[in-house]
Amino acid sequence: MVDGAGLTADQFLSFLTQAAFFLVFLLTGWSALRRPRRAAINTALFFGVIAAVVLWQWLSGVLHLAPNRIASTIVGALFFTLPYLMLRLVDDFAYVPRWIKRAAEAGLALSAGALVALNSWETADPRRVAPTVVLIVYFVVLIAYSGVRFVMEAAQTTGVTQRRMQAVAVGSILLALLLFLALPQLFVPSLAPVLSIVNRLCGLASGLAFFLGFAPPPILRRAWQEPELRAFLGRAASLPRLATTDEIVAEIERGAAAALGTPHASVGLWDRERDVLRYRAPGGDILEAPSDRYVPGRAFTTQRPIYCDDAMRDDPENAEEYRRNGARAVLSAPITAGAEQLGVLTAYSPRPPIFADDDLVLLRLLADQAAVILESRRLIDDAARVRAQEEATRLRDDFLSSAAHDLKTPLTTLLAQAQLLERKAARDPEAPADLSGIRRLVGETRRLNGLVLELLDASRAEHGRILASLEPLDLAEVAHVVCGRVTTERHPCRAETAGTVEGQFDRTRIEQVLNNLLENAIKYSPEGGAIVVRVWAEGERAHLTVADKGIGILPEDQPFVFERFHRGRNVDDRQFAGMGLGLYICRAIVEAHGGVIRVSSESGAGTTFHVELPLEPPVTVRQHEPLAAASV
Amino acid sequence: MNRWLPRRYDPRVPGGPILVVDDDPNILDVVAELLDMEGYPVTTASNGAEALAKLEETTPSLVLLDMRMPVLDGWGFAREVKARGIELPILVMTAAQNARLWAEEIGAQGYVAKPFEVPALLDAVERLRTN
Numbered sequence: 001m002v003d004g005a006g007l008t009a010d011q012f013l014s015f016l017t018q019a020a021f022f023l024v025f026l027l028t029g030w031s032a033l034r035r036p037r038r039a040a041i042n043t044a045l046f047f048g049v050i051a052a053v054v055l056w057q058w059l060s061g062v063l064h065l066a067p068n069r070i071a072s073t074i075v076g077a078l079f080f081t082l083p084y085l086m087l088r089l090v091d092d093f094a095y096v097p098r099w100i101k102r103a104a105e106a107g108l109a110l111s112a113g114a115l116v117a118l119n120s121w122e123t124a125d126p127r128r129v130a131p132t133v134v135l136i137v138y139f140v141v142l143i144a145y146s147g148v149r150f151v152m153e154a155a156q157t158t159g160v161t162q163r164r165m166q167a168v169a170v171g172s173i174l175l176a177l178l179l180f181l182a183l184p185q186l187f188v189p190s191l192a193p194v195l196s197i198v199n200r201l202c203g204l205a206s207g208l209a210f211f212l213g214f215a216p217p218p219i220l221r222r223a224w225q226e227p228e229l230r231a232f233l234g235r236a237a238s239l240p241r242l243a244t245t246d247e248i249v250a251e252i253e254r255g256a257a258a259a260l261g262t263p264h265a266s267v268g269l270w271d272r273e274r275d276v277l278r279y280r281a282p283g284g285d286i287l288e289a290p291s292d293r294y295v296p297g298r299a300f301t302t303q304r305p306i307y308c309d310d311a312m313r314d315d316p317e318n319a320e321e322y323r324r325n326g327a328r329a330v331l332s333a334p335i336t337a338g339a340e341q342l343g344v345l346t347a348y349s350p351r352p353p354i355f356a357d358d359d360l361v362l363l364r365l366l367a368d369q370a371a372v373i374l375e376s377r378r379l380i381d382d383a384a385r386v387r388a389q390e391e392a393t394r395l396r397d398d399f400l401s402s403a404a405h406d407l408k409t410p411l412t413t414l415l416a417q418a419q420l421l422e423r424k425a426a427r428d429p430e431a432p433a434d435l436s437g438i439r440r441l442v443g444e445t446r447r448l449n450g451l452v453l454e455l456l457d458a459s460r461a462e463h464g465r466i467l468a469s470l471e472p473l474d475l476a477e478v479a480h481v482v483c484g485r486v487t488t489e490r491h492p493c494r495a496e497t498a499g500t501v502e503g504q505f506d507r508t509r510i511e512q513v514l515n516n517l518l519e520n521a522i523k524y525s526p527e528g529g530a531i532v533v534r535v536w537a538e539g540e541r542a543h544l545t546v547a548d549k550g551i552g553i554l555p556e557d558q559p560f561v562f563e564r565f566h567r568g569r570n571v572d573d574r575q576f577a578g579m580g581l582g583l584y585i586c587r588a589i590v591e592a593h594g595g596v597i598r599v600s601s602e603s604g605a606g607t608t609f610h611v612e613l614p615l616e617p618p619v620t621v622r623q624h625e626p627l628a629a630a631s632v
Numbered sequence: 633m634n635r636w637l638p639r640r641y642d643p644r645v646p647g648g649p650i651l652v653v654d655d656d657p658n659i660l661d662v663v664a665e666l667l668d669m670e671g672y673p674v675t676t677a678s679n680g681a682e683a684l685a686k687l688e689e690t691t692p693s694l695v696l697l698d699m700r701m702p703v704l705d706g707w708g709f710a711r712e713v714k715a716r717g718i719e720l721p722i723l724v725m726t727a728a729q730n731a732r733l734w735a736e737e738i739g740a741q742g743y744v745a746k747p748f749e750v751p752a753l754l755d756a757v758e759r760l761r762t763n
Contacts, residue, residue, distance in 0.1 A: 401728075401729060404727075404729075405700075408727035408747055409727060409746070410658075411746075411747040412656075412747040412748065413656070413658040414747070415747040415748070415750075416659070416662045416750060416753075417658075419750035420665060420666050420669070420750065423666075423750070424669070437662075440658060440661075443658075444658060
């Protein structure tokens with residue numbers, strides 16, 4: 001009873017195992033027919049052999065064929081090509097040292113010999129033991145080796161490929177175990193019933209593992225793909241916010257390489273105007289190629305994903321470049337958002353991917369995601385550009401209306417004063433000229449002229465064209481000259497210098513800086529007081545300070561004193577006329593010389609401006625930042 | 633009659649002086665001199681706060697008010713006048729483009745945009761004073 005039940009279970013297991021292997025053969029065979037690549041053909045061959053053996057056993061079982069020595073020799077010979085075929089498969093996926101391949105070939109020949117010997121001897125012949133052991137050891141060693149290689153390969157990959165490699169590794173190791181279990185039976189025949197069950201289970205598990213590894217159902221593929229895709233998408237959500245498109249591209253490349261388990265992935269961005277694809281080379285350089293060059297170029301031009309297992313063969317023109325970059329297999333998919341062709345996503349690897357079809361599907365998904373990311377980025381960029389333009393326009397309008405307002409003030413006086421003089425003259429032609437009125441006209445006209453010049457300087461500063469030409473100049477001498485020009489009894493100006501401070505400067509502009517700072521100092525010292533100018537050199541830099549004992553600058557105003565139109569909150573406009581452009585122009589001049597200007601002040605205790613200039617300006621003298629750029 | 637003939641200030645004309653408020657001393661002087669020549673009593677202030685102080689001494693018949701001023705601007709002045717419950721005709725004088733809007737904002741009776749034509753200013757002054 002027990003025996004009978006065991007037999008049924010045994011038969012059932014056997015049938016399942018055979019069905020599993022047969023199914024794998026059908027699926028891999030179909031796949032090899034559809035895409036006849038080396039790896040696919042080798043896989044189909046491997047399972048074809050298994051299927052043939054299975055079929056023979058099944059047929060002989062069903063038809064109750066008498067044991068046929070020739071037939072069983074052929075089937076046995078077929079069976080013992082399996083380790084060799086498995087090794088070829090490993091070689092397709094990973095590198096197998098040449099000597100192992102030679103050893104496998106030798107083993108193949110040896111096993112054929114052993115088989116012939118086996119089948120020529122009677123079943124009970126003790127001479128059969130040695131060749132049987134040789135055959136089993138040959139089989140077990142090679143299959144186990146393949147299993148181990150698959151495990152190692154699996155560790156280096158990710159996602160679907162890793163899962164499939166793991167399944168294949170499990171299948172191989174179980175297959176090796178199955179054969180290995182035949183050894184103890186050989187010496188201890190009583191173990192046979194127990195081991196037979198284990199044997200059948202190993203066979204079934206091996207068959208299932210190979211099924212999952214070589215022909216996983218789509219649902220399983222998607223499930224295995226999901227974590228990688230999810231990881232990529234998780235990161236992708238925040239990508240468009242990265243500072244530059246380069247950073248985004250780098251992240252997409254990293255993410256795609258990780259998701260695909262390839263060493264390197266690259267994004268080529270299409271430059272529409274010049275019709276080139278721009279790649280970031282590993283060193284950070286930009287590589288531009290015509291949009292139809294290389295395998296990625298083909299994918300871009302045809303707008304179809306491409307898998308190329310040997311780029312050097314398929315694109316011989318650029319073979320050298322592929323070889324240099326260790327890129328043999330190339331998977332490439334266009335990055336396209338709707339009708340918007342953005343570029344191409346490419347994965348490179350030194351060996352053809354084991355399961356290229358899965359990888360191509362995943363690459364397409366990644367490319368679509370990259371398209372979404374890059375397109376959002378483009379929209380964000382566009383929006384930012386529009387905002388910046390609007391901001392620049394607004395600043396220009398503000399500037400114009402501020403300037404207009406400031407110009408209208410003296411104009412109001414001029415027009416009213418002129419009409420007042422006209423009225424007076426009309427009313428009483430004999431009256432003496434209104435000298436104070438005429439002087440006011442002259443004064444306000446000068447003021448208007450000064451404002452216009454200030455505006456022009458501010459405009460030049462904005463466009464970074466404030467410097468004329470640099471000439472050798474002694475800052476100490478400039479300090480004495482300008483100081484002498486503005487000094488009065490109420491505001492004595494003293495220049496403190498220690499020797500000459502000679503460098504390359506624009507004389508007019510440096511005088512203007514000093515003049516503005518001194519006027520400022522005088523303007524904001526309404527109670528009077530000494531103003532001190534100090535000039536000295538320190539290493540390669542000149543220093544100039546202007547210190548007063550005036551009303552000072554409030555701490556909250558200090559960061560803005562060099563901005564256009566900024567007036568301190570403790571500044572009374574009536575007392576201190578001006579457009580608020582003086583310090584802005586000073587900063588522009590100093591920065592155009594490659595220097596810096598700073599202010600330190602205590603409210604009520606005076607102000608010190610500190611100008612630091614390089615004696616020899618940098619080769620490309622830094623230009624003052626244009627307004628629009630500074631405001632964005 | 634020659635329209636340029638002076639209209640002499642008649643002390644019997646009811647109402648106080650015209651208060652001119654502007655932070656630019658030149659404009660303040662010219663406008664004051666002009667009004668004085670036309671026979672109006674004039675008093676001046678260089679910002680809103682000074683103008684409020686002037687209200688303590690006298691009740692002007694009209695205020696010529698600049699808007700952008702330090703210490704207390706035109707809006708601040710108008711608000712304070714309203715808060716004190718004083719009825720004062722105000723003529724806004726400003727160089728800003730939205731002179732009219734600002735005048736409406738503070739409930740002024742009129743505005744002149746700087747730079748103004750003297751006859752236009754005098755017309756507006758005369759119209760507001762006789763209302």
